[in-house]
Amino acid sequence: MSQTEGQLVVLSGPSGVGKSTLLRRLLSDFSSLIPSISATTRPPRTGEKPGVDYHFLSPEEFENAKKAARFIECCQVYGREYWYGTLEDEVTPRLTHGKWVILEIDVEGTLS
Template sequence: IKSISATTRPPRKGEIDGEDYYFLSQEEFESRRKHGDFIECFEVHSSGNWYGTLRSEVRRAADLGAWCLLEIDVQGAKQVMENYPGALSIFLRTSSEDDYERRLRSRGTESEDVIQKRLKNAREELRWVDRYQYQVINDNLDEAVQQICRILSERENSIHAR
């Protein structure tokens, strides 16, 4: 089950609260952060926008006996790896910076300044790739999904073999 992240940024066109993200006010996010409702949270790209994974999302998957997939950046992954050492970590990336830049620009949702910040952050994040247990190149979505499914299946088998 893919967790739904919470964010303080405004919804983009077509995004639905509770499906794409939980869109929270700054005040509500901060209150929930202070109450320990997040397993990880951080401000992204020095934008003033906060993102986080709610504990309730992980509990929802656990209650169903399912994997909980967190789509988070390196900052969030560091928090998860520190607090949950048994968590499985997969670094999902493009094959090149040029490809990543092409993808960002094709969205048409980011200013040039934001694109440059994201590219800079991506270069910095690549320094952390060796701390992840696995790395998947996401140039072909179907192949990336198959590779992730194999990783999950192997982990599941190793858990049941104990």
């Protein structure tokens, strides 16, 4: 994977289909892939680190980011309780610098 122009790779599927497993495998096999860190309004789970696993935002912060058009995709999933999304500033600067960025998103996020 060597190009001067960045590429966007999207892993999408329903919950439980194995996206995270495939993502870990791809990241271990292809060092040029950079994972995009999604934003969410859900609270961190045990062991999750802000800015590493997710960008944990309050519902107000998430709504403000939506209004400012900062997401390339976002949606409510898992019973409509929490929001998930991909912030534009997680992706565009890396693509501009020729990086390969990989997104792991739910089917609903892909459709949005």
